[in-house]
Amino acid sequence: MANYNLKVNGKVYNVNSDDDVPLLWVLRDELNLVGTKYGCGIGLCGTCTVHINGIATRSCLLPASRLEGSEITTIEGLETDKLHPVQEAWKELDVPQCGYCQTGQIMTATSFLKQNPNPNKDEIRNAMNGNLCRCASYNRIEKAVALAAKKMS
């Protein structure tokens, strides 16, 4: 068992858990932050994407006990009181179908746009390629990332 502090969305939580529990399950089961989803458990689908120190990271493989001192941001902490420009773009273009993967898509997109505020189509597709969408809402995802970039510039 490990006892550690996790800083999630600006708030510090004291967590007791097994050493090996991935961040995903601490977020969902312990902190009740269920916007981060499980999809594959092996870091290949992107539905569990969160930001660790601003960088899009898969939370399904990463033991939470190793993240003391890191700034963790989930979809719930992306913005408070209003929508993030990426979320606005997602809404404007009616991107989701079933919606399950979309929080992970949005977390990847927001981190990417911080690194590349003015991406072209190929750069967007490269950045988003690790996030699967079984409904294949991919063309709207690409357009929404481009629209968000415009909104943020």
Add this chain to the structure above:
Amino acid sequence: MENQNKLTFSRRNFIRTSALASGGLLIGFNFFNSCKDAVKPPVDISKLNFNDFNAFIKIADNGYVTIFSPNPEIGQGVKTSMPMIIAEELDVPWSHVSVEQGALDTKNFVRQVAGGSQSIRFGWDALRQTGATAKQMLVNAAAVKWGVEASTCSAKDGIIINASGEKLGYGDVVNEAAQLEIPENVTLKSPRDYKIIGKDAINVDMDKIITGKPLFGSDYVVDGMLYATVLRPPAFGQVLESFDASEAKALSGVVDVITIGEKARNYLNQDNFDPSSHWTVRLSESDKVVVLAKTTWDAIKGKKAIKAVWKDSFNEESSDVHDEVLNDLLNGNKFDTRRSDGNVKQAFANADKVIERVYESPFLPHTCMEPMNFFADITAEKVHLVGPIQTPEAAAKVVASLLNRKLDDIHIDMTRMGGGFGRRLYGDFVYEVAEIADKVKQPVKLISTREDDMATGVYRPAIKYKIAASIKDGEITGYHLKEAAVNSNMYGLIPNFFPAGAIENYQVDTANFQSKITTGAWRAPYTNFLGFAEQSFFDELADAVGKDPVQLRLDLLKNVKDGEDKSIEYSAKRMTDTIKLAAEKGNWGNPGRNKYQGFAAYYSHNTHVAEVVEISLDNSRPVIEKVTVAVDCGIVINPTGAKNQIEGGVLDGIGHAMYGDFNFKNGKPQNLNFDSYRLISIKDTPIVETFFVENDLSPTGLGEPGLPPAGGALANAIKAATDQILLKQPFIKSLKNRKTDLSV
């Protein structure tokens, strides 16, 4: 065909009203029209009482409207589009409408099924009449208040106006309306007056989805709930012999380890068990080991720590064995004939030329992004079930029977579903959690890992088609399609799809191999692979008769007189118009420089679709650039949602034709996660442009019909570019060989 399912019913019997204590009006109506094709309304509607209504409209005294939508939402958009139809006829601004998922229990909610792209098709009449009746009630109430004839009043945008120009809002008359008789013979709007239907409406759950609010079954928790993982036989056909749970029980988060299976066996073995009720297909004879734990991770770890011995022990079902048995079936004579016109044998005997091809496909899993899960809390008073299921009514019936409870005890709350694609038609995980919760007397959530989900699927079966055509004097005189499928695939109406009716001598035969592997509906059931096979074959037929592929289809459709043969499912006129629209918008015959085109057209799920795929070559590797789609689905309710569905279906068809590959070894699934099972990703995604044939015909569904033609149009484009004829899915396997060939 348009009105064959139109039901006539008295408004008096299908709507009830009630004044709300909090002020406002509640209108209940029955949503039975969302039932499947050719199914009669489940109850005698003249005997309905208020409890039988499964959908409600609440009009508050400020005029704002809440619609409680009863149909399951799997991403197909009906939670948005169905309320749009009500709001249109009720004539309220869409911005004044909010939509809630109906709080569901099986006593009050009947015929809730998401499947077969039928929700909109069957809801169309009932939803319009409900909206129009509610509007007339409000107008009548205002007329009483003013002391004028209702016929001198009208309403629009939530405001009622009389001949002298006085106005009342809907909210001003709701209490009066609740006291009045329900009007008969209301007038429906003409499509040209539509203000909501045909305009883009954003998904009603949008804000919750993009901010990560709890919406899905996997997000549902209650205090004191246990998480359950289920260890099932790793190979189909195996049963549990023994297990050792000592290591699992030693884990601090594991609460208990139990077995289930007895109730499922009793259910399967009961005298009146109906094997044709195929929603029950996933129940296995084996006991299963259940780990009950405090958290998801504890439950996953606990399951890994179980040491189980499985009895089988010989299961010969491997992919190469399936290959062999299906080939034997295709070459044998154990067929059932599903449709036979003219004399195929004679046509082939008299032919100048016969073309024959065999098309092959693997099994496919559904891979919903949200793995199967369900919650159950069972007490002496009630059975409370919560989660994502496409068939709540069937699930409730099975659970009642499994647990020997009254159907009235079973309450199912439906959550949004993280994808369905057919998988959530089958309630195996609901039955399992019911058996678990009944045993532990504590709230339990059954969860699945990706591996659980892919190993215990209800797969699209492996299928092979042998298609042959006879050509005489440059005309196609005969067409003979043989299907060999694991378990079962083609059924009833599908042999009546194109080219039935267009070729004089036509025959469809099917043969099956009974497997222990569970198979079932998968997006565009029964035609998802058939569409590819036939549409690829037509491309070769066009070459053989020296015609352009589009022209060949248009010429064949000229042989069909709509309405003459009632068994024919598609409309030749609608298919012709759809093909022409796709050819025009896709610039058929004029690909860009170094671009190659492929064409396909297919009717399924009551909707006509035609597609032009355009590709280029990058070092002999096909790059799919663009898909132009034409669709005749009648009136388009919500264009943004409709385009989402078509685009999703097209990309699903392309993705699985290119990459979908699922194998078995000795009955054991071999592709259990995304490291060995490839889905289409954003980099593989072509542009998709969708165009709708404009007409005023009743709307049909969109979740599925975009899929079947996509693989064929792609294969035909690859054929145009490289001369390679793709007969086997996934294409990626044979394309690799092709690349090697070219590099020699």
